[in-house]
Amino acid sequence: MLLYLHIPFCDSKCFYCSFNSYVDKLEYKKKYMEAILKQFDYETQKFNIKKNSIKTVFIGGGTPSTVTPELYAPFFEKISKYFDGNLEITTEANPNSTTSKWIKGMKELGINRVSFGVQSFDNEKLKYLGRNHTSKSAVKAIENAYNTGIENISLDLIHDTKIDDKKLLKNDIDMAKKLPINHISSYSLTIEKGTKFYNIKETSKENTNEQIWFYEEIEKAGFPRYEVSNFGRYICKHNVGYWKHKDYIGIGAGAVGFKRDKRFYPHRSIEKYISNPLYQDIENISKIELKEEKVFLGLRSFVGFDKKILNEKESSKVDILIKEKKVMQKNGKIYNLEYLLSDEIALFILG
Ligand SMILES: C[S@@+](CC[C@H](N)C(=O)[O-])C[C@H]1O[C@@H](n2cnc3c(N)ncnc32)[C@H](O)[C@@H]1O
Ligand code: SF4
Known part of the structure; x- marks a missing residue:
C-alpha cells in the first residue's frame, strides 16, 4: 500500500x-x-x-x-x-x-x-x-x-x-x-x-x-x-x-486515493477539507479505462505492461511496433524503447 x-x-x-x-x-x-x-x-x-x-x-x-x-x-x-x-x-x-x-x-x-x-x-x-x-x-x-x-x-x-x-x-x-x-x-x-x-x-x-x-x-x-x-x-x-497500478491512500485537500476500480477525491479547498475531511467524490473506473491506464503508465516508464491485457487488434499493433523497434517484448511484457513518444505509442495501440 x-x-x-x-x-x-x-x-x-x-x-x-x-x-x-x-x-x-x-x-x-x-x-x-x-x-x-x-x-x-x-x-x-x-x-x-x-x-x-x-x-x-x-x-x-x-x-x-x-x-x-x-x-x-x-x-x-x-x-x-x-x-x-x-x-x-x-x-x-x-x-x-x-x-x-x-x-x-x-x-x-x-x-x-x-x-x-x-x-x-x-x-x-x-x-x-x-x-x-x-x-x-x-x-x-x-x-x-x-x-x-x-x-x-x-x-x-x-x-x-x-x-x-x-x-x-x-x-x-x-x-x-x-x-x-x-x-x-x-x-x-x-x-x-x-x-x-x-x-x-x-x-x-x-x-x-x-x-x-x-x-x-x-x-x-x-x-x-x-x-x-x-x-x-x-x-x-x-x-x-x-x-504498477497499486492501491494508494490519498490524504489531504486535493489528494487522490485509488482502490482497485475507484478513485477518491477529498475536498480541494482547505476550509471545506477541514470542516469535513471524510468527504470524497468517487470516480468509478471501467475495465477499459483501467486497461488504458495500464498501457499509458506502463509505456511511460521501465515497468511496461502485460501483453495479455490487449485484444487481438491491439496486440497486432504492438507486433508492428516491435518490428519498428519502438517497443520490445520480454516474458510476455511490453517495454517502451522511446520514452518521448510514449503517449503517441499508447494512442497507436489503443486507437
Ligand atoms: C510540489 S512541487 C515541489 C516542492 C515545492 N513545492 C517546490 O516547488 O520547491 C513539484 C514539482 O513540480 C514541477 N512543476 C510544477 N508545475 C510545473 C509546470 N507547470 N511545468 C513543469 N513542471 C512543473 C516543479 O519541478 C516542482 O518542483
Ligand atoms: S507554487 Fe508552491 S507547489 Fe508550486 S512549484 Fe512553487 S513552491 Fe512548488
Missing part, C-alpha cells in the same frame, strides 16, 4: 504552478494537520490497513517544508503502526524553507528521502520562474540534508522555458552532478490555466531536439533514465507503485 499526504501551503506562488496550494491560508496549518488524522482513521477502515501494510509514504504539495516537524508528529505516530520494516518515506521540500532544524526533525520522524524543488541553478531563470530561492540556497539546502544523514536526495528541474539554452542547461547538470544526490526529475514547462504564465506569451518553447539532448546529458552525468522525466541511481519506489 502507498500513502500520499498533500500539504497545500506555499510561501509564494511560482509563475507556472497550478498545483493545489495556497499562500494566503497559512493560518490553517494547525487545523489542517488535525484534519488529516481524522481522514487517516477513516482510510484505515476503507482500505482495511493492517500491520506492515504501508510500504511507501510520499509527502507532496504545495510545500511540505512550510509545516514544522512538530505538526507532522501526531500523523507519524498514527501511520507508523502500519509501516513495513524497510519503507521509503519521501518528502518534497523547497530550498528556502528547508532549514537544518526542519530536516533534522523530519529525519527523526522517519523521512529517508527528500525531493527538492530546485528548477535551475541559474539565478535569472529562478527569478523568471517566480522562485523565491537562489542557486546558492539550493546548494546549501541539499548539502544540509545530506550532512544530516538523508541518504536519498532528488532534485526537480524545469526545462523548455523561453530563456533556456544549451549553456544554461549544461550548467544546471554540472551543478547537479557535484551535489550528493542520486536522482533527478526534469519536467518540460507546461503552461496551465490560472497561472501567471498563462497570460504571458511564449514563456515555454517545445524544443524537442534540445529536450532530447538535455535528457541524454542527464544520463551521461550518471543518472540512468527510468521514466519519461525521471532519472536516477535510486528508483523512487512510491512512483513505481503508481505506475
Whole structure:
C-alpha cells in the first residue's frame, strides 16, 4: 500500500504552478494537520490497513517544508503502526524553507528521502520562474540534508522555458552532478490555466531536439533514465507503485486515493477539507479505462505492461511496433524503447 499526504501551503506562488496550494491560508496549518488524522482513521477502515501494510509514504504539495516537524508528529505516530520494516518515506521540500532544524526533525520522524524543488541553478531563470530561492540556497539546502544523514536526495528541474539554452542547461547538470544526490526529475514547462504564465506569451518553447539532448546529458552525468522525466541511481519506489497500478491512500485537500476500480477525491479547498475531511467524490473506473491506464503508465516508464491485457487488434499493433523497434517484448511484457513518444505509442495501440 502507498500513502500520499498533500500539504497545500506555499510561501509564494511560482509563475507556472497550478498545483493545489495556497499562500494566503497559512493560518490553517494547525487545523489542517488535525484534519488529516481524522481522514487517516477513516482510510484505515476503507482500505482495511493492517500491520506492515504501508510500504511507501510520499509527502507532496504545495510545500511540505512550510509545516514544522512538530505538526507532522501526531500523523507519524498514527501511520507508523502500519509501516513495513524497510519503507521509503519521501518528502518534497523547497530550498528556502528547508532549514537544518526542519530536516533534522523530519529525519527523526522517519523521512529517508527528500525531493527538492530546485528548477535551475541559474539565478535569472529562478527569478523568471517566480522562485523565491537562489542557486546558492539550493546548494546549501541539499548539502544540509545530506550532512544530516538523508541518504536519498532528488532534485526537480524545469526545462523548455523561453530563456533556456544549451549553456544554461549544461550548467544546471554540472551543478547537479557535484551535489550528493542520486536522482533527478526534469519536467518540460507546461503552461496551465490560472497561472501567471498563462497570460504571458511564449514563456515555454517545445524544443524537442534540445529536450532530447538535455535528457541524454542527464544520463551521461550518471543518472540512468527510468521514466519519461525521471532519472536516477535510486528508483523512487512510491512512483513505481503508481505506475504498477497499486492501491494508494490519498490524504489531504486535493489528494487522490485509488482502490482497485475507484478513485477518491477529498475536498480541494482547505476550509471545506477541514470542516469535513471524510468527504470524497468517487470516480468509478471501467475495465477499459483501467486497461488504458495500464498501457499509458506502463509505456511511460521501465515497468511496461502485460501483453495479455490487449485484444487481438491491439496486440497486432504492438507486433508492428516491435518490428519498428519502438517497443520490445520480454516474458510476455511490453517495454517502451522511446520514452518521448510514449503517449503517441499508447494512442497507436489503443486507437
Ligand atoms: C510540489 S512541487 C515541489 C516542492 C515545492 N513545492 C517546490 O516547488 O520547491 C513539484 C514539482 O513540480 C514541477 N512543476 C510544477 N508545475 C510545473 C509546470 N507547470 N511545468 C513543469 N513542471 C512543473 C516543479 O519541478 C516542482 O518542483
Ligand atoms: S512549484 Fe512548488 S513552491 Fe512553487 S507554487 Fe508550486 S507547489 Fe508552491
